[in-house]
Amino acid sequence: TLLKGFVWSPMNEDNARFCLLAALIFLYMLCGAAIFSALEHPFELRARSLWKEQLENFTRRYRVNLGALHTLLRQYEEANGAGIRVGTLRPRWDFSGAFYFVGTVVSTIGFGMTTPATIAGKIFLIFYGLIGCAATILFFNLFLERIITMLAYIMRWCHERRLKCGALGAMSSREESPGEEDSLEGWKPSVYYVMLILGVASVVIACSASTLYSSMEDWSYLDSLYFCFVAFSTIGFGDLVSSQREHYESQGAYRLGNCLFILMGVCCIYSLFNVISIVIKQTLNWILGKLVCSGHRPLRSCPRNAVQPVPSQRPTAGAAAEVGRRLSEEMISVNEFTVSNKVSLALLQKQLSETAHQGPRQSYGHQNGFSGGVGALAIMNNRLQETSVDR
Amino acid sequence: MMPGQRLRGCRSLHLNEDNGRFALLALLILVYLLCGAAVFSAIERPSELRAHGRWNGTLHNFSETFNISLQELNSFLREYEAAIAAGVRADALRARWDFTGAFYFVGTVVSTIGFGMTTPVTVAGKVFLIFYGLLGCAATILFFNLFLERIITLLAVVMKAVRERRIRNSGLLPPGIHHDFSAYSLPGWKPSVYHVMLILGLSAITISCCASAMYSPVEGWLYLDSLYFCFVTFSTIGFGDFVSSQSAAYEYQSLYRVANFFFMLMGVCCIYSLFNVISIVIKQVLNWMLEKMSCLFCQRCNKANAFLGRRNAIRPGSKNRQARLGHSPDSDGPCDSDNEGRRLSGEMISMKDLAASNKVSLAIMQKQLSESANGYPRTVCGSSRHNGFSGGVGALGIMNNRLAETSNSR
Numbered sequence: 001t002l003l004k005g006f007v008w009s010p011m012n013e014d015n016a017r018f019c020l021l022a023a024l025i026f027l028y029m030l031c032g033a034a035i036f037s038a039l040e041h042p043f044e045l046r047a048r049s050l051w052k053e054q055l056e057n058f059t060r061r062y063r064v065n066l067g068a069l070h071t072l073l074r075q076y077e078e079a080n081g082a083g084i085r086v087g088t089l090r091p092r093w094d095f096s097g098a099f100y101f102v103g104t105v106v107s108t109i110g111f112g113m114t115t116p117a118t119i120a121g122k123i124f125l126i127f128y129g130l131i132g133c134a135a136t137i138l139f140f141n142l143f144l145e146r147i148i149t150m151l152a153y154i155m156r157w158c159h160e161r162r163l164k165c166g167a168l169g170a171m172s173s174r175e176e177s178p179g180e181e182d183s184l185e186g187w188k189p190s191v192y193y194v195m196l197i198l199g200v201a202s203v204v205i206a207c208s209a210s211t212l213y214s215s216m217e218d219w220s221y222l223d224s225l226y227f228c229f230v231a232f233s234t235i236g237f238g239d240l241v242s243s244q245r246e247h248y249e250s251q252g253a254y255r256l257g258n259c260l261f262i263l264m265g266v267c268c269i270y271s272l273f274n275v276i277s278i279v280i281k282q283t284l285n286w287i288l289g290k291l292v293c294s295g296h297r298p299l300r301s302c303p304r305n306a307v308q309p310v311p312s313q314r315p316t317a318g319a320a321a322e323v324g325r326r327l328s329e330e331m332i333s334v335n336e337f338t339v340s341n342k343v344s345l346a347l348l349q350k351q352l353s354e355t356a357h358q359g360p361r362q363s364y365g366h367q368n369g370f371s372g373g374v375g376a377l378a379i380m381n382n383r384l385q386e387t388s389v390d391r
Numbered sequence: 392m393m394p395g396q397r398l399r400g401c402r403s404l405h406l407n408e409d410n411g412r413f414a415l416l417a418l419l420i421l422v423y424l425l426c427g428a429a430v431f432s433a434i435e436r437p438s439e440l441r442a443h444g445r446w447n448g449t450l451h452n453f454s455e456t457f458n459i460s461l462q463e464l465n466s467f468l469r470e471y472e473a474a475i476a477a478g479v480r481a482d483a484l485r486a487r488w489d490f491t492g493a494f495y496f497v498g499t500v501v502s503t504i505g506f507g508m509t510t511p512v513t514v515a516g517k518v519f520l521i522f523y524g525l526l527g528c529a530a531t532i533l534f535f536n537l538f539l540e541r542i543i544t545l546l547a548v549v550m551k552a553v554r555e556r557r558i559r560n561s562g563l564l565p566p567g568i569h570h571d572f573s574a575y576s577l578p579g580w581k582p583s584v585y586h587v588m589l590i591l592g593l594s595a596i597t598i599s600c601c602a603s604a605m606y607s608p609v610e611g612w613l614y615l616d617s618l619y620f621c622f623v624t625f626s627t628i629g630f631g632d633f634v635s636s637q638s639a640a641y642e643y644q645s646l647y648r649v650a651n652f653f654f655m656l657m658g659v660c661c662i663y664s665l666f667n668v669i670s671i672v673i674k675q676v677l678n679w680m681l682e683k684m685s686c687l688f689c690q691r692c693n694k695a696n697a698f699l700g701r702r703n704a705i706r707p708g709s710k711n712r713q714a715r716l717g718h719s720p721d722s723d724g725p726c727d728s729d730n731e732g733r734r735l736s737g738e739m740i741s742m743k744d745l746a747a748s749n750k751v752s753l754a755i756m757q758k759q760l761s762e763s764a765n766g767y768p769r770t771v772c773g774s775s776r777h778n779g780f781s782g783g784v785g786a787l788g789i790m791n792n793r794l795a796e797t798s799n800s801r
Contacts, residue, residue: 014544018537025530029497032523037493039516044488047477047512054470064457073481075449076468081632082442086469093436099428106424110628112507117442121434122619128427130669133626135420138670142413149409226517233528235505238631239476276529277536 017284024284082117090246096255100243103259106132107266109236113244144271151197155189191278198272205268206232209261213242216254232265233273412677415684419677478509483639491648495636498652501527502659504629508637539664546590550582584671591665598661599625602654606635609647625658626666 059066083092091097092114101114105125116122210224219227219240227240243258454461471479478487486492487509496509500520511517603617612620612633620633636651 018541021534025534032497033490033494037488037490039513040511041488043513044477051474051479058467062457062459070481072453079446084446086465093432093439095428095432098432102424102427105628108627110630112630115630115632116435117438118434126622129626134666134669135673137666138673139416139420146413229521233524234503235500237505237507237510239507239510273529273532277533280530280533
C-alpha cells in the first residue's frame with residue numbers, strides 16, 4: 001500500500017529488494033570483469049606466446065612430430081585430471097586423500113585436485129553430496145548462531161560492567177539486577193561491532209594459517225593469504241592446494257593443522273559473509289527508501305522501513321506504519337488477535353515469574369520484531385541492534 | 392537462558408541444548424566424512440593406479456619413439472603445467488581474460504563455485520580478488536537467501552491456493568466467498584517442509600536434466616557426465632574437471648553462453664534452497680536424537696520432563712495443529728533453541744513492550760479492516776508471527792514461520 005501510486009506499485013517491497021540486489025550484483029560483476037580483464041589479460045597473452053615459443057623450440061630441437069606431441073599433451077591433460085603431475089604428489093585416493101576429497105565436497109570448497117573418474121564414483125558423489133552439503137550448511141549456520149550468541153553475551157557483559165562502574169557511586173543497591181537498568185533494556189550488539197570482531201578473527205586466522213602454509217609449502221606469503229581467502233570463502237579454485245606433496249616434515253601435525261585451519265577459516269568467513277550481508281541489506285533498504293521518496297511523496301514519513309545504517313530510538317515511533325509494512329499482505333484473523341492478547345498475558349506472567357527467580361534477562365522488542373528474517377540473517381534477527389525492531 | 396533446564400536432572404549432560412546439538416552435528420558430519428572417504432577410496436583407487444600406469448607407459452613410449460630423455464620430457468611438461476595454469480590447452484580454448492572470460496570468472500567467484508579454469512596470476516589480481524570477493528560473496532549469499540525466502544513464500548501461496556480450492560470444492564465453504572477470506576478456515580496453515588522439499592527436489596532434477604540435455608550435445612560430454620557437472624556446479628562445489636563453455640568456438644555461441652548463465656543461476660538458487668530445506672529435516676533428526684539420548688541418560692526423563700521443558704505454554708494454533716495432525720503434545724519435538732519457550736527464555740518483557748504489543752495488535756486490526764475494505768490480496772500470516780521465533784538458524788530462519796514444522800516448535 002505504501003507504494004501505491006508509484007510506478008511499480010504491483011511489486012511489493014520484498015520483490016523490489018530482490019530485484020534491486022540482482023541488478024546491483026550484475027553491475028558489480030560487470031565492473032569486476034572489466035577490472036580483472038585489464039589486470040590479467042596482458043599476462044595471459046605473454047604466457048600464451050611464451051608457450052608457443054617453448055613448443056616450437058622443443059619440436060625443432062628433438063624433431064618431434066607436432067601431431068604426436070599434441071596427442072601426448074592431451075594425454076597429459078587427462079593424466080592431470082587423474083591427479084598426476086610431473087613432480088610426485090601424494091596419492092589421491094588412499095584413505096587420507098579421500099578424506100581430504102570428501103572434505104572439499106561437503107564444505108563445497110571443491111578444489112578439484114581430486115575428482116572421481118569412475119561412473120560409480122560420480123553417481124555416489126551426487127547422492128553423498130546432497131546430504132553432506134545440506135548437513136554442512138546446517139553446521140555453518142549453527143556455528144553462526146553460536147558465535148553471535150557468544151559475542152552478544154561477551155559484549156553485553158562488557159557493557160554491563162561499564163555501566164556498573166559508571167553507576168557505582170550513585171546507586172549501590174542496583175548491583176544485583178543489571179537487567180533492570182533501563183539502559184540495558186533491549187541492548188543488543190551492533191552489527192558493526194560483530195562485523196569488526198569477526199573480521200579481525202578472520203584476519204588473525206588467515207595470517208596464522210598463511211605463516212604455516214608459506215613455510216611448509218614454500219609459497220610466498222601473499223600466495224598463502226590468497227589461498228586462505230579462496231579456501232575459506234569456499235570458492236576453492238584449486239590452483240594452489242595445501243598438503244599435496246608426498247612428504248612433509250611433521251606430516252601428521254601439518255595435515256591436522258591444515259584441517260583445523262580450513263575448518264575454522266570457513267566457519268569464520270561464512271559468518272562474516274552473513275554479517276556483511278545484513279549491512280548490504282540495510283543499504284538496499286536505504287536505496288529503496290530513496291527511490292520511493294524520489295518518485296512519490298507518500299503521506300507518511302518516507303523511509304517506511306526504519307532500518308537505517310544509523311540506529312536510533314525510532315522503533316516505537318511509527319510502529320504502526322512499520323508493522324503495516326512488515327505484515328503487508330498478511331491477514332490477521334480475529335482468532336489471531338485474541339491469541340496475541342493471550343500471548344501478551346502469558347509473557348507478562350513469565351516476566352513476573354522470572355523476575356522472582358532472577359533469571360538472566362534480555363529485553364526483547366519481541367512483538368515489534370520482525371519474526372522471520374532472510375536466510376542466515378534470521379539468526380541475527382533480534383540479536384543485533386539493527387535487526388531487533390525492523391528487518 | 393536456561394534451555395538446560397530441560398535437561399534438569401540429567402546431570403551427566405552439562406551442555407545446553409544448542410551446544411549439544413552443534414556438537415552432535417559436528418560428530419555426525421565427521422563420521423559421515425570418514426565413511427565417505429572409505430567408500431570413495433575403494434571406488435576410485437584402482438582407477439587411479441591404472442591411470443598412473445597408463446601415463447608412465449605413454450611417457451616411456453614417447454621417450455623411446457623420439458629418443459628424448461625422460462628428464463627433458465619432464466622439464467618440458469613442467470613448462471606445459473605453467474601454460475595450463477595460464478589457460479593453454481592442447482585444443483584451442485577461448486581466451487581466459489577477455490571481457491566475457493573475465494565475466495565467467497567473476498561469476499564463479501561471487502557464487503563461490505570456483506571452477507579454477509581461470510585464476511589470477513598477477514599480484515594485483517590476487518589482492519583485488521580478496522577484496523572483491525569479500526563483498527561479492529556476501530552480496531551473493533544475500534541474494535541466494537532472498538531467493539530462498541521468495542521461493543518459500545511463492546510455494547506457500549501456491550500450495551495454499553491449491554488447498555483452498557480443494558476445500559472449496561469439497562463443499563465446506565459457500566462458493567461466494569472471496570478466495571482470500573477463505574483463509575479464515577486455514578488459520579496458521581503452512582506447507583510442510585516435506586512437500587517443499589519434494590517440490591524443490593523435483594525442480595532441481597528438472598533443471599539439471601534440461602541443462603544436461605543442452606550440455607551433452609554442445610560439449611560432447613556423456614549425459615551422465617553432464618548430470619555430474621550440473622550437480623557439482625549447482626551445489627557450488629565446482630571442481631573444474633568439467634567446465635562448460637570453454638571451447639574456442641560453438642555454434643550459436645552467444646545463445647549458448649546466455650543459456651549457460653541462466654541454467655547455472657537457476658540451478659544454484661534451486662539447489663541452495665534445497666540444501667537449506669534438507670537441513671531443516673536434518674535438524675529435526677538431530678533434535679530427535681538428542682531427545683532419545685537425553686532420555687537414555689536421564690532416569691527421570693518422562694513425558695513430564697518434556698512438559699517441564701515447555702517453559703512457555705503459549706502454543707497458539709498448536710491445539711489446532713495437533714488436532715489436525717493427531718500429534719500428542721510432546722511429539723512436537725523437544726524444546727530447542729527455536730522453541731518458543733526457549734526462544735523467550737531469559738527475556739524480560741517490560742510494560743512498555745506489552746503496551747507496544749497491544750498497539751501493534753490494534754494497528755494490525757485496523758490494517759486488516761482497511762485491507763479487506765480495499766480488497767487487497769492477502770496471505771495468512773498466522774498468529775505464530777507474534778508467537779513465532781523471530782530468528783532461526785541461518786537460512787533456516789527464512790523458513791521459520793513459513794513451514795508447518797517451523798511454526799510452533801523449532
